[in-house]
Amino acid sequence: MLKAIYNWIDERLDITPIWRDVADHEVPEHVNPAHHFSAFVYCFGGLTFFITVIQILSGMFLTMYYVPDIVNAYASVDYLQHKVAFGVIVRGMHHWGASLVIVMMFLHTLRVFFTGSYKHPREMNWVIGVLIFAVMLGLGFTGYLLPWDNKAYFATQVGIKIAASVPFIGESLQTLLQGGDIVGAQTIARFFALHVFFLPAVLLALLAVHFFLIRKQGISGPL
């Protein structure tokens, strides 16, 4: 049945070559843990992406209950965590995944650094990776405020103070981030927008370039 559907589509759109280009490529021996177990260090990039996918999925489901509003945000998080079936799991995935994605990204960066994979001709991909790192930190920072508890509030207070210490534009940057004079109703709305629309859009675009470059240039050779 599935095969028949696939053939029906393939006959009309000729999708097999496209699929081959995307997914059907050889993994060199030196990065394959089945050959050398120590090659597991080459998995951290893929693991980062895997966790990123989990973050996107769990985040999408969290927005079914969460409301970005200073009166109701905390109550909605409390409700989805304690009253909704599997709320602990879904929010837990997003909560722990947020930290894990940073850890995996860091390990991936270390691997790239110590295997010298950032060198010519892959310098651009290192730069893209650093941008991804920045966007990930931005996602962490904006997401941290959303539960609107004391920890969230003061972490944001501190983070915005750091942004405000930038010479010349600091004060404007603070107002822009806060959406007003204080960390309040407009800040949580803004951070929510950044967290679920703007930063993920930038992240996906950067990831697309990151993956395109690695497919185009290939994985760096063995040490």
Added chain:
Amino acid sequence: MSEQQRHENHESEHKETKQRREMSRRQFLSYTLGGATAFMAAGVVIPMLRFAVDPVLQAKGEGTYVRVVEESKVTEEPTEIRFQVHQVDGWYESDPQLVAWVARGEDGKIFALSPVCKHLGCTVNWNTNPQYPGQYFCPCHGAHYTKDGQQLAIATAPLDEYDVQIQEGYVYLGPIKPNERV
């Protein structure tokens, strides 16, 4: 290209074969199309950008003064005074409680310090750390300040002051300003 230049070019053709530096039809069309596209793209993007940066460009509201304490009750020892202000945060209006540490300085003038630490915005308290008696102390990163709000460690600026007005024996607190005592 102006009409005059065109005319000059036309004349020069008679004298010597000079290359006419005219825009090609193709180039003209692509510039026109590009310009029209840029104009339409700007029409889409500009409203959104202006929308996003609106808080930065909005005029700051005038500060109001709140009566907090009788002038005669203020001593040399800083006291914590809580008072309510009306706060408009976009669509959300509230009357949050603010905290001021009010004291009389050595010059006899009454001043009120904001408890917001100038390091990273935590809340300082008077005389809470036995290591720093008679000082404001911040529990977050250990910043401490003198009675006048002069920073002694960690923080890079003195504690902010509330604008103080004395009217008919009462202390009124207004907007927050940079410390003027140190």
